[in-house]
Amino acid sequence: MFDMVMKLKIRAKLHIFPIIFIFILGFWKLPASAQEKEEYHLRTVVIDPGHGGRDIGAPGALKHEKDLVLEIGLRLGEYINKHHPDVKVIYTRKTDTFIPLIKRSEMANKHQADLFISLHVNANENKHVKGTETYVMGLHKTQSNLEVAKKENAAILYEEDYSRKYEGFDPNSAESYIIFSLMQNAYLKQSLKFASSVQKNFGYSTGLINRGVKQAGFLVLYKTSMPRVLVEAGFISNPDQEKYLNTDDGQRKIAHAIGQAFDDYKEKLEQQSVMLASDSLENQQEESIRFKIQVAASSDPIPLESDYFKEYDDVQEHRVAGQYKYTIGSFSNYQEARQFKKKIRRDFPDAFLVAFKDEQTIPVKKALSESNQ
Ligand SMILES: [Zn+2]
Incomplete structure (x- = not known):
């Protein structure tokens, strides 16, 4: 009789064991899937080398803006691929071709990118002006910021039918820029975070003067639905900076500075979301x-x-x-x-x-x- 009871007990245990096991597995799995839902991962970045083809951008004595920003853009893409193999890098152009501004935004939106980086170099009538600036979308606060936006937006003049496509926007008329004061500036906070990280990293590694984070109305950013910045990586009109922009070392440092800004930005955002997700997990008495x-x-x-x-x-x-x-x-x-x-x-x-x-x-x-x- 005693033997019988023991056998029954063991049998019962054997039956219960897999049930407990599955139960534990299920319980243990639950937070992981909950976590996936809440955690943010930066998966796609768009690199947008400005100008291209018939639009040379700012002219240079050695190379034009369109060539320099393409070279820097390709280096930046290489950096991101190397350091973040899980991040998809999309280029608006990888060759010397003309791409309408609106097309660039559409490409980024179609891929539902997490970040849009438009690359440019600056020019000024005064050859002494030098340094880097990074722009976020908004209404300019100074005349010189407006001038930068005018210059970059003039790219649409190379497009056929630009007036219809851009709803009558005239890149050279200050009145046209009023639309940027009326817009709801989405993604501003995150765009500012990335922009200031770019400027900070420029300061660390390139030795170029930091002219700061600025705001102006750029058509290439206007309809781009994600955190977005436009980087002016030095002045092609300044002979020293033009030389620097044409060197292997200069281009590498500029690309790496933006790449490191990308590292920091991605890590901070993901870290914050992990903490938010893990907070809610801790509330469930897990982990x-x-x-x-x-x-x-x-x-x-x-x-x-x-x-x-x-x-x-x-x-x-x-x-x-x-x-x-x-x-x-x-x-x-x-x-x-x-x-x-x-x-x-x-x-x-x-x-x-x-x-x-x-x-x-x-x-x-x-x-x-x-x-x-
Ligand atoms: Zn440009």
Whole structure:
């Protein structure tokens, strides 16, 4: 009798086991799919080398704007392909061809791109003017910004029937630009983020003077439905900068600076969405193990908005054994956290990785084994 009961119990266990197993699998799988829904991934970028074909852009003594921006654009695409093999790079042109401005926007919209980068070089009657500027869509605040937009928008004069296609827009008439004051400026915040990152990275690596982030009405950005910027990567009218723009080194540095801005922009956006997604996961009592990057420890609290934390807006404060510890980022994946740490070390050379379980610090090794990594 006793034997019989045991056998029955074992049988019951054997039956229940797969059910429990499937149940656990299902439960464990749930947050992953929930996470996919909420996380943002930058998947497609459009690189738009300005002008082309019969439209030479600003003329140069060595090469014209259309040739320089194509060369820089191809280098930028190479950089992004190399560093982000999962990101699709679309070029509005890869050869010396004329592409109407409206076509460029249509291409980007059709591909539902996440970011649009129009590449140009600047020109000025005054040969001494030099430096880089990055524009976002909007109404110009100064005459010189309007002049830049006029010059770039004049590309439509090479198009047949431009007046009909652009609803009577006259690139040379200041009145035409009023439409940009009436528009709803979508994507401004993200466009500004990318634009300031471009300017910052130009400052780090090219040595070109930073003329800042500006706003003006560019037709190529106007109907492009995504974060969008127009980069003026130096003045072809300045002899020194023209030389620089024509060198292998100059082009590489310019392309890499924009590429690094892309790295930063992509990472920040994705990181923010991971945190939003993981917040909601934590509410479901899931994924209690987090890897974070510690950047400071102090016996006195450091205000989160202090300059010490630079531009990071996701700093977290933890009280551990009477000390205040400050971390940036929050990852369930150890490798992602390590990659992030490498980046953070540019700003915080002593940053290191820490692990948390239910908001309490635990040894990294323990966190790795508990999260099966
Ligand atoms: Zn141009």
